[in-house]
Amino acid sequence: MSKSAAQDGAFSITAGTAIETILSLTSIDRLDVRILLMHALSLSRAQLITQSHRALTDTEAQQVSRLFQRRIAGEPIAYIVGEREFYGLPLHVTPDVLIPRPDTELLVELALEKLPVHGSLLDMGTGSGAIAIAVAHSRADANVTALDQSSAALAIARGNAERHDVKVRFIQSDWYSALSNECFNVIAANPPYIPEHDIHLTQGDLRFEPISALTDHADGLTALNTIADGAARHLAPGGWLLMEHGYNQASSVRSLLAARGFNDVRSWSDLAGIERVTGGRISSIVQACT
Ligand code: GLN
Numbered sequence: 520m521s522k523s524a525a526q527d528g529a530f531s532i533t534a535g536t537a538i539e540t541i542l543s544l545t546s547i548d549r550l551d552v553r554i555l556l557m558h559a560l561s562l563s564r565a566q567l568i569t570q571s572h573r574a575l576t577d578t579e580a581q582q583v584s585r586l587f588q589r590r591i592a593g594e595p596i597a598y599i600v601g602e603r604e605f606y607g608l609p610l611h612v613t614p615d616v617l618i619p620r621p622d623t624e625l626l627v628e629l630a631l632e633k634l635p636v637h638g639s640l641l642d643m644g645t646g647s648g649a650i651a652i653a654v655a656h657s658r659a660d661a662n663v664t665a666l667d668q669s670s671a672a673l674a675i676a677r678g679n680a681e682r683h684d685v686k687v688r689f690i691q692s693d694w695y696s697a698l699s700n701e702c703f704n705v706i707a708a709n710p711p712y713i714p715e716h717d718i719h720l721t722q723g724d725l726r727f728e729p730i731s732a733l734t735d736h737a738d739g740l741t742a743l744n745t746i747a748d749g750a751a752r753h754l755a756p757g758g759w760l761l762m763e764h765g766y767n768q769a770s771s772v773r774s775l776l777a778a779r780g781f782n783d784v785r786s787w788s789d790l791a792g793i794e795r796v797t798g799g800r801i802s803s804i805v806q807a808c809t
Contacts, residue, residue: 534560535571537583545587551596558600559583595724606653610679615671617732618724619649622789623709626763626796627653629787630707633759633798636660638704641753643694643746644668646732648676648687650707655685664703666692669729694742695749702755702808709763710742711735739765743772747779754801755808761798769794780805 532540534556541552557567559582560575575583589599597603597618603610605619606627612618627650634640634654639662642651651665665687667673673689680687690697713734719725725733735741743762750760760781764772769786776784781799789795 531574532580533572533574534562534567537575537580538571541587545591547587547590551590554596554600555586555590556583559586593723593726595727597724598727603647605647605649606656608652608656608679608683610647610649610652611675611682612647613671613675614727615669615729616646616675617709617728619647622791622795623649623763624653625787625789626650626707626709626761627657629761629796629798630654630705630759631657633761634658634661634705638662639664639702639755640705640707641666641698641703643706643708644710644732644742645676645689646672646709648679648689650709651676651687652680652683652685654707655680655687656683664688664690664701666690666694666697668693669731672729672732694745695753698753700808701753702758703753704755704758705761706746706750706754706758707761708742708746710746712739712743712764712768714739714765739768740771740775743768744775747775747781751779751801751805752807754806756801756803756806758801758806758808759798760801761796763796766793766795769797772797 538552542549560579586599595618597612598614601611603612603618606624610619630640637660640654642665645651645665645667648665651663654661655663670691673691677689711732711734713720715734715736743764773784776799780802782802784799786794786797
């Protein structure tokens with residue numbers, strides 16, 4: 520019978536002991552430890568459990584150690600593993616795109632609710648493609664367009680659309696600038712809305728995310744205003760504009776929509792009970808799309 524590494528006097532680490540050691544030495548939570556180990560060892564969730572007693576090879580131990588060092592340095596899990604699930608769909612993410620948040624699923628639900636059969640939707644500042652791809656995946660009848668200023672983001676979004684086999688038209692555009700006089704039934708956006716000096720920009724995952732996707736380098740309302748400004752030229756009669764915003768911006772966004780003649784202006788709360796999305800319908804007085 521062969522002797523185990525421990526009997527030989529060598530120190531051996533298994534996937535199981537690695538989990539417990541990392542949990543005791545760092546503040547990384549159990550779920551994240553598992554996700555990183557699955558990634559480092561190329562194991563599924565089930566394999567990680569069934570192989571928890573197998574000793575790691577030196578190469579595997581080094582790979583595990585490298586990934587945990589990146590996490591300890593603050594790098595987001597989603598960037599380390601290159602993936603984040605949104606609306607049930609795993610999406611590829613890199614530091615060129617914002618990491619999709621569960622809060623934004625509210626925006627998808629509202630967009631789906633407002634989108635008529637065979638309707639058209641425009642996702643402004645699509646990043647990883649999360650909103651556009653989630654809508655197109657749920658509604659094969661929809662005509663989905665997504666734009667972003669960043670060619671790196673568009674490459675990722677295109678790959679994600681291909682991976683989930685959905686049809687989305689991608690356009691490189693600085694907000695509405697590359698669109699002619701097209702009209703959409705729904706315009707949805709999760710724009711950069713964090714004010715320049717907000718403390719959150721210096722904390723957690725946000726430190727690693729593309730700054731232009733997070734802040735307008737001003738009061739946080741610049742992009743929300745720009746999107747509302749152009750909506751009259753790009754919303755079909757009765758069309759909805761839906762925008763995600765910061766935890767304390769709902770009343771400002773309602774005001775900016777009301778000031779531009781939108782009807783049925785209201786906000787919706789996310790799962791944490793925070794007003795997270797505000798929207799309104801274009802009124803026939805300002806609506807200019809035919
Ligand atoms: N929801 C992100 C956050 O607060 C910000 C996203 C954005 O600016 N659009 O972490």
